[in-house]
Amino acid sequence: MIAEAGLAALWLAAALALLQLALAWFGLVGGKDDLLSAMRPVAVAQGMLTAAAFLLLITLFVQSDMSVALVATNSHSMKPWLYKVAGTWGNHEGSMLLWVTVMGVAGAAVALFERALRRDTHMATLGAQAAISLGFYAFLLFASNPFARLDPAPPDGQGLNPLLQDPGLAFHPPTLYIGYVGLSVAFSFAVGALLTRRVDAAFAKAMRPWVLAAWIMLTLGITAGSYWAYYELGWGGWWFWDPVENASLMPWLAATALLHSATVLATRDALRAWTIMLAVVAFSMSMVGTFLVRSGILTSVHAFAVDPQRGTFILGLLALYIGGALALFGFRIGTVREGAQFELVSRETMLVVNNLLLTVILGLVLIGTLYPLMTEAFGHKVSVGPPYFDRIVGPITLVLVIAMAGGPLTRWRKDRAKAVGGRMLIPAIILLAAAIAVSALAWGRIGVLPFLGLIIAAAVAVGSVAPLWKRNLRRTPLFTWGMVIAHLGCAVSLAGMASDSAFTVEKLVAAKPGETISTAGWTLRFDRIVPVAGDNWTALQGDMTVWRGNGAPIAIHPQSRFFTNPPTTTTEAALLTRWNGQLYVVLGQEAERGRWQLRIWWKPFVTLIWLGGIMIALGGALALLGRERRGWMMKIRKRSALA
Amino acid sequence: MKAKHQRLILALVALAALIGAALLAASALKDEAAYFYTPSDAKTKGVEPGKAIRLGGMVVKGSLHRAADGVTVRFDVTDNKATVPATFTGIAPDLFREGSGVVAEGAFDRSGTFVATNLLAKHDERYMPRELEGMTYNETTHEMGPEMGKEK
Numbered sequence: 001m002i003a004e005a006g007l008a009a010l011w012l013a014a015a016l017a018l019l020q021l022a023l024a025w026f027g028l029v030g031g032k033d034d035l036l037s038a039m040r041p042v043a044v045a046q047g048m049l050t051a052a053a054f055l056l057l058i059t060l061f062v063q064s065d066m067s068v069a070l071v072a073t074n075s076h077s078m079k080p081w082l083y084k085v086a087g088t089w090g091n092h093e094g095s096m097l098l099w100v101t102v103m104g105v106a107g108a109a110v111a112l113f114e115r116a117l118r119r120d121t122h123m124a125t126l127g128a129q130a131a132i133s134l135g136f137y138a139f140l141l142f143a144s145n146p147f148a149r150l151d152p153a154p155p156d157g158q159g160l161n162p163l164l165q166d167p168g169l170a171f172h173p174p175t176l177y178i179g180y181v182g183l184s185v186a187f188s189f190a191v192g193a194l195l196t197r198r199v200d201a202a203f204a205k206a207m208r209p210w211v212l213a214a215w216i217m218l219t220l221g222i223t224a225g226s227y228w229a230y231y232e233l234g235w236g237g238w239w240f241w242d243p244v245e246n247a248s249l250m251p252w253l254a255a256t257a258l259l260h261s262a263t264v265l266a267t268r269d270a271l272r273a274w275t276i277m278l279a280v281v282a283f284s285m286s287m288v289g290t291f292l293v294r295s296g297i298l299t300s301v302h303a304f305a306v307d308p309q310r311g312t313f314i315l316g317l318l319a320l321y322i323g324g325a326l327a328l329f330g331f332r333i334g335t336v337r338e339g340a341q342f343e344l345v346s347r348e349t350m351l352v353v354n355n356l357l358l359t360v361i362l363g364l365v366l367i368g369t370l371y372p373l374m375t376e377a378f379g380h381k382v383s384v385g386p387p388y389f390d391r392i393v394g395p396i397t398l399v400l401v402i403a404m405a406g407g408p409l410t411r412w413r414k415d416r417a418k419a420v421g422g423r424m425l426i427p428a429i430i431l432l433a434a435a436i437a438v439s440a441l442a443w444g445r446i447g448v449l450p451f452l453g454l455i456i457a458a459a460v461a462v463g464s465v466a467p468l469w470k471r472n473l474r475r476t477p478l479f480t481w482g483m484v485i486a487h488l489g490c491a492v493s494l495a496g497m498a499s500d501s502a503f504t505v506e507k508l509v510a511a512k513p514g515e516t517i518s519t520a521g522w523t524l525r526f527d528r529i530v531p532v533a534g535d536n537w538t539a540l541q542g543d544m545t546v547w548r549g550n551g552a553p554i555a556i557h558p559q560s561r562f563f564t565n566p567p568t569t570t571t572e573a574a575l576l577t578r579w580n581g582q583l584y585v586v587l588g589q590e591a592e593r594g595r596w597q598l599r600i601w602w603k604p605f606v607t608l609i610w611l612g613g614i615m616i617a618l619g620g621a622l623a624l625l626g627r628e629r630r631g632w633m634m635k636i637r638k639r640s641a642l643a
Numbered sequence: 644m645k646a647k648h649q650r651l652i653l654a655l656v657a658l659a660a661l662i663g664a665a666l667l668a669a670s671a672l673k674d675e676a677a678y679f680y681t682p683s684d685a686k687t688k689g690v691e692p693g694k695a696i697r698l699g700g701m702v703v704k705g706s707l708h709r710a711a712d713g714v715t716v717r718f719d720v721t722d723n724k725a726t727v728p729a730t731f732t733g734i735a736p737d738l739f740r741e742g743s744g745v746v747a748e749g750a751f752d753r754s755g756t757f758v759a760t761n762l763l764a765k766h767d768e769r770y771m772p773r774e775l776e777g778m779t780y781n782e783t784t785h786e787m788g789p790e791m792g793k794e795k
Binding site for chain 2: 344356360363364371382383387388391510560568569571586588592593597
């Protein structure tokens with residue numbers, strides 16, 4: 001019954017999306033702005049129906065209803081409760097339902113909360129959102145029905161991939177999807193503005209909070225995914241240039257560029273066409289990512305199933321929406337007035353540089369990700385790995401980060417090069433001092449990129465805080481605080497990355513219980529191997545004691561886990577976090593003569609990578625809050641003026 | 644006139660950046676992209692020692708030996724046309740075993756042995772390195788077969 005109700009909710013939502021599109025059409029063609037008030041409840045109902053369908057699917061997973069094919073192939077009745085819930089989106093159909101749900105709810109939010117947009121643009125935006133949703137409803141209903149029944153129902157399910165049985169699954173995909181699909185709102189805004197010829201500062205002001213919200217979630221999702229991969233895979237790395245990681249990075253790069261160009265458009269009414277283009281590109285990257293992941297064209301931990309038919313379907317949607325938006329862009333961009341001018345030395349120019357570099361990185365990552373597919377079409381099997389990405393993305397990112405520190409220190413519209421140089425003086429001195437300090441500390445022991453990364457991070461950290469210099473901190477707007485904290489977060493994250501690759505100490509041994517191992521100032525005593533058991537797994541656990549110098553001993557317990565449904569082994573690394581780094585211990589396989597393989601890393605300041613990511617998201621949240629608060633203040637002032 | 648000048652400069656800078664990026668990508672791809680080799684590719688094309696590549700194939704049955712230090716393994720990788728010796732120091736993935744598919748990251752040393760710094764085996768029974776698709780191990784093993792990588 002529940003499955004049928006869920007399917008019915010989806011069909012109904014799809015019908016409402018069609019109605020929403022029709023209302024937008026008649027409203028725009030007939031010039032009837034009042035149809036907007038009819039569209040609002042339709043969009044809200046559509047959002048509620050998708051949410052209901054999603055909740056019903058979660059219910060089916062929690063009840064372990066094996067008569068539903070999706071539950072039977074991806075769940076197991078013995079699984080812990082949390083993973084029954086999170087397992088809902090740990091598969092193709094469920095994750096596509098999550099995608100559609102986010103899209104529906106985002107559309108409802110635009111209908112409910114957007115007040116700044118002109119009525120006709122608002123209608124066109126909701127119409128565009130409905131048009132994109134329709135394609136994905138079709139994909140869900142015709143090619144990926146999550147509610148399909150299985151007859152006869154099997155006695156129990158096949159279980160969830162144990163790598164996914166981790167609290168990370170509860171957090172990482174939903175945040176990432178909210179970010180990914182939240183960008184559809186920016187896309188719809190851009191289409192709406194083009195259709196109604198309203199590409200101006202007011203439009204950018206209305207669009208920016210939506211972009212910001214999606215971008216915050218995307219940042220959190222990527223940060224969480226990176227940390228999850230770091231501790232779950234047991235490889236000690238935090239980014240692998242896996243095509244699916246790239247698929248989440250590309251929309252982030254585009255959204256970051258969009259965020260900055262939208263600020264230029266909102267404040268200075270410049271970069272009109274470019275901002276529209278970026279809004280189209282950002283969500284296009286989300287769809288390309290979905291295509292790469294869901295078509296099975298790439299192999300990865302994230303690719304759930306190989307199904308060429310689905311790939312073709314998504315490719316069709318991709319061509320339709322991206323092609324449609326670009327065609328509209330081509331036809332209408334001529335009617336967009338030229339934006340305001342600016343001088344060569346100005347914040348606008350700095351933000352253009354920022355956009356250029358972000359776009360270049362995006363392009364290079366896209367080429368690296370698609371190149372294997374393109375060559376394979378010509379019969380060559382080629383893979384592009386970390387060496388390519390490290391070599392090109394590393395240096396450009398360093399330049400980007402330097403420009404990031406310079407931007408806020410440059411005035412809008414017109415500035416003097418000398419004055420900007422003067423403001424950059426202190427960061428430049430820090431750069432020099434850091435270069436001397438790092439050279440004295442580790443000359444010859446670290447590579448060029450980590451070296452540059454460390455000193456640039458130090459200089460940029462100071463440069464990021466510099467906009468607060470000589471300001472009354474209590475009167476500094478939240479938006480400025482947000483920018484400072486986000487930029488500082490980039491420097492912090494960069495410092496963590498550079499420190500991890502420059503100073504990580506690794507030790508690999510085969511040890512017998514009772515032996516003691518020393519590395520990087522830590523001593524580890526391997527006490528014993530004990531068998532332990534969880535809800536749906538058994539494990540061999542290494543009981544170990546570690547201490548640093550003369551410090552207090554701490555017990556750690558790395559495990560090697562065996563899951564029965566499906567039969568798989570996973571590594572549970574033991575992590576010990578200190579303010580200045582992380583100790584990372586992995587229990588390997590049994591070697592001869594009663595020895596066990598142990599891999600020990602001491603990673604100085606590695607946690608800064610994710611701390612930086614959280615700071616970036618926090619900065620975004622402050623900026624968002626600052627805008628909202630200003631809106632509330634205005635309302636309050638208006639009311640008191642009336643009273 | 645002045646505004647036009649500045650637009651021109653910006654456009655030229657943008658163009659220069661794009662061309663620079665394209666050249667960078669092309670040179671990086673040329674160096675790094677021929678990154679995946681099968682043992683017969685390595686034998687026929689030749690890979691210079693020290694160049695980072697991925698080597699993919701099947702671990703030959705009976706070739707897997709563990710060294711005395713307990714963390715080094717030696718094995719042969721084959722694609723049924725050619726076979727190359729390889730070593731790996733580290734914790735091998737759980738699904739790395741004889742007769743099973745493997746993608747090894749690393750470089751050849753001067754003696755022609757592949758020194759792997761990382762081994763990628765399948766994560767679970769549904770995962771198969773894409774490069775190994777269509778490759779099967781001759782001896783009948785229950786591990787591998789052409790149906791790998793597909794949903795059951």
